[in-house]
Amino acid sequence: MAIFTVVCVAAACAGDGDAVITPESTLAPDITSPTSATTPAPTPAPTTTPATTPTTPETPTTEVDEVFRSTSVGDPRYPTLGTAGIDVEHYDVALDIDPTSGRLDATVRISGTFTVATDQLSFDLDGPTVRTASVDGDEVDATVEGRDVVLHLDDVRDVGDGFVAEIAVTSRVEDGPSFGPDAGVFVSDDGLWSVNEPDGVSTWMPVNDHPTDKATWTFDITVPTDVEAVANGELDDITVSGDSTTWTWRQDDPMASYLVLLLVDDYEFVDDGEIELSSGTVSLHHVVLDGRRDDLEPYIDVTRRQLEFFDELFGPYPFDRYGLAIADSQPGLAMETQGLPLFSVADLDGSLGPLQHLLLAHELAHQWFGDAVSPATWDDIWLNEGFATYAQMLWFDEIGMSTIEREAELALRSLPDDGWPLSAPTELFGTVSYNGGAAALHALRLTIGDDDFFALLRRWVVDHDEGTATTAEFERVAEEVSGRDLGDFFDEWVDSPDGPPDEYPASATEDG
Template sequence: MSCGGRAVPLAARLALVATLAAAVAACTDAGVETRSADRLPPSTSAAADTAPPTTDDAATATTESTDDRETAPPTTGGSTDSTASSPPSTDEPGTAPGSGASPPDPAGGGEDPFSAGDPLFPELGSSTIDVQSYDVRLAYDPATEVINGSVTIAMASQPTDMIVLDAGEMRIAAVVADGTDVAFEHDGDELRIGPLTPAPTHAVEIRYRDQAQDAGSSPGLGVGWIATETGSYVLNEPDGAHSWLPSNDHPSDKAQWRFEITVPAGLTAVANGQLVEERAGSGTTTWVWEETDPMATYLVQLLTGEYTVVDGGVAGDVPLVHVALTTDVAQMQEYFEVTDDQIRFFEPLFGPYPLERYGLAITESFGGLAMETQGRSLFSREDLPGGRPGVVQHNLLS
């Protein structure tokens, strides 16, 4: 990843490499194991049965003002409690509707037993869950910069009565676990859900509301849901996904993804994977994308705005799908066309391209942006005009 086009001194890079090597060695000595969605159990039906926001809900979400941010998002299904779509009503801040008290503190004032134990990002991730899939259903209106909707997370779980997720400065309206409204506590960047009935799997739906913002990351990089003139894009590396999406925001936990993104009519929403549906509503359009290759949270791509999705043909066995602002498609064509040659050149050297598809996404961001978002690398439109098609190949190899 490059940021702002600034070169990093060699000494600093060597120091970073040494730090990362030491962290990897420490994890190896401690027997820390990264997790893969390949070892996860089948999806639970509760996640698949959660209903998406209706067209009317999405239209409402895209017409609300920024001042209405404290209002709860529309109910998206999965709960029979009529209070689930309202903000918390108890005196305890961050506690679910109808509960008498906040969940207990599992750490007991000491070291958090739920932490993933990452020495570089000790606050990120949970050691007691293994996410299988995320079902993300959001509505976004660039006029208000309000993000409104839900995420349903299907996961394997250790036998504990609490689930801990990463969640930044957002308004959590309700949490539904396995079809039942449950208590939760949102403190800082941590969302504690429970008490629950211990089970080997859970499906947890979180309904929330957020505002587009550059949240900033631990190393000081710009991350989050970034508003643009006509839409938005997200930057998640290394720890920015949970600033706009409740999640297990650690790269060791990969999962399958489904995105259902509603935007005002005339705009396009783009995410990782394959476009499976485009659905017109009342003044809105909903775009549905599915990523079946397991993916970490920091690799999520989500764009909204005046984009065109370009069919780039096939490079060998790899379908190519590119994205650019509609006004930029013609001048970006040389970059799209060279992708085929680059894949064919590198495959004999490094083996077959490992994912189901590839492409380039060119957004209206600051100059110097280059991000290896899974299956479609992300670049800034400011850097590409000028006939340097070779500049895009390094993210193909990331």
Template sequence: MRKRLLASAAAVAAFGLLPALSATPAGAANAGPGAPGIGDPYYPTYGNGGYDVSHYDLRLSYQPATDTLSGTTTLTARATQGLTSFDLDFALPVSRVTVDGRPAAFAASGEQELVVTPARTIPRGRTLTVAVTYSGVPSSVQRYGFTSWMRTPDGGVAANEPESAWWWFPSNDHPADKATYDVDVKVPQGDQAISNGLLLSQSTRGGWTDFHWRQERPQATYLATLAVGHFDFTHARSAGGVPVLNAYSPDLDPATAANARASVERTGEIVDFLSGYFGPYPFDSAGGYVPNVTAGFALETQTRVFYSPKFFTKGPNTSVVAHELAHQWYGDSVSLERWSDIWLNEGFAGYAEWLWAEHEHTGTPQELARAVYDAHPASDPFWTVKPGDPGAANQFDDAVYDRGALAIQALRDTIGDHAFLALLRAWPTQHRYGNGTIAEFEALAERLSGKDLGAFFTTWLYTTAKPATFPGA
């Protein structure tokens, strides 16, 4: 959701102090190819096996007129097995790959696999540096029938879930392998480049402006974002001291733009409000951006939320802001371990909307949960989607969000407010900057409440039928 080269003995061997290196270094006798997937049953080819990334360093340039993205991404990783080859997830044309400074063979495979064969086998436990140089037109590339790169009238945007990295940087594309990021992007003078974290520097030379962003906390690959074009920036701080940077496309419909600002400019206020439930805000910056795109979704891109302008066409909408900011705790700081755990993201972000509604005096969580329960009769297919394991085809179904939030209110009614409010803070505290599973969440809920909740979670998360009674009734 976001850095030690192989020590070479070749020079020593040249003086006769060591035998010449073999193709298989000591400790690499059992080496083999890294798996082309990380092992997620929903997306078997997403992510990769054999290594763990600690840092991505992106040095890119982007030309909006031609939608050409070029540059080099350098990954710092640790081999978790002996590697004769390994995969990266990437879709743009590649011109060169090096591993620890040595040229490596590479080949595209399948929809998004880049298979890299280093000049020398990588022993297990060794830190490796992989540099990939590439250039392409992201919007022209489709994988599995779609693109995650959105063209705008003056540039482009990378934002999507569960995949968007393939269109702008090579990666181990799965939330189970989080890393930190440096994103350095050169754009024509007059344009801006937006990414995650803090803007460390901005400088102009020779008709190009360089923007250097840094994300110092671990981040899942799908939570990395890039937007290039013309933007109006605003700067503020929450009452709790969190720096807030927001950006808006200046060519939005005027009414939509006014509604967007009326909503997104409350980011600091909503961060402070949610901190009262979830604990201290986990990152060093917050904010969002509203580009001129036709997409109909918002995404919790870490520290810099992506909002489609469609959320603001009918009026101000702070509900979506509360939803995406809740993800900064539930989904970004604590990321899912596998995509079947999506309830840990969307259920809690949906429930945060209800907490915010109560704050805004537009309904209590209990009232809103009752409305969801009553709106769907037992015959409604809504109840056939299991929030705890919806399947890849239903991962973003309304039931994951609404039935998922309903399950959280049911949990609150079952364990009581004291244990429930402790649980809301304990989960993002204990798993801060890491990953978690529903099973681990259930265990924590049982420990804090002192109750056996196995039957409860089976009913509310894993049963394809409407629960017989409304929670709290």
């Protein structure tokens, strides 16, 4: 996510109309430090969850005579999120949305497998009213317990058994709230938009809301015929019925729930053909507000160049589609929604300066770092944000807008005294995880050399594609690729509660 541009853009827009940010200033602390208002507060520990909190992910929560009952995957930062003991394979999401009233009906059919023996299913749900619930076609009792909806089964299901749960809920998207501290669905003048990182999806539909349980998705979104509805993946079908239209989107690549995109407004779809990358043929499809097609023009070419640049640096682009979704959403906020990142029309307004280059590079890089490889816990957020921030610095270097040395130096000088360690930062979306993560990567590059560093990034994605990974796993892969003991390096740059050193290490490969 490029939440840091909330401040960035506020600064850029503070001038008389043509103010731009410079590459240097994008890394200055007053530019990149998110305000506290934009930083979601960590979810407090559960108070009503009956189960005890597990200490490690995927650990069942409660054991009762061999029956496990879980309402958490044990994320240390968000202990209420997710459910251990199930593996969701597919979400079939039917939405009926009235943008005028904000009413949002969601009927979600969740197919998966039990990985423990249990007599209940629980999904994250924070706010919506449950209308009906069934499992394998039979109506079941559903209770809302804290931030979960729990479906009570009349018998114990075994490890490996499949399930199909269907839950219908209703919520109302209120006018007024914006992203930070809330995540979820928000109102625009003529529609809705969403940013769901880290826990927003479960504010409007039931879901196993943690990156450790990726699944494929289908979205059938019914809206009035005068607007369009957009979600991740391929637009599979459009069905008009009376004065409403159902838009069917299919996401066949496994996707974490926080990467779900939901947009409703007056949109145009722009087909930009295909591009040949090392991963194969990637099709390019953009979404712009009706009448704003011309504003997209400068970004089409930049996107193609960035795809080629990052595909070479980071290894094969992980998906078979890419595009930009430019919405009437919150200025200064961009989100790496899988395959179709979200940008505000206030930021991608047709101009092409440092801010636009930064946003486009950052959200594209997240497709490798965040989307293909997702954080195993939310404490590992620097594996997303540090990498995407370093990628935007690499892009500035590539196009001659700055140099990687200068960007890295500015990142290091921007770092705060507090909020460490990088491996468990105080703020999820703060300068520590963005610039601190980028600085750690630059220091690692200097330590192990360019060849091993970029080999490591490529290996990282190959090893963990379609999955999740931890900081400890990154250290292990870095040691494998470089053949070095990096314990001291990670102690200093990643795990230190006092933050990293003031200076970068000497380059391993340069003469001077």
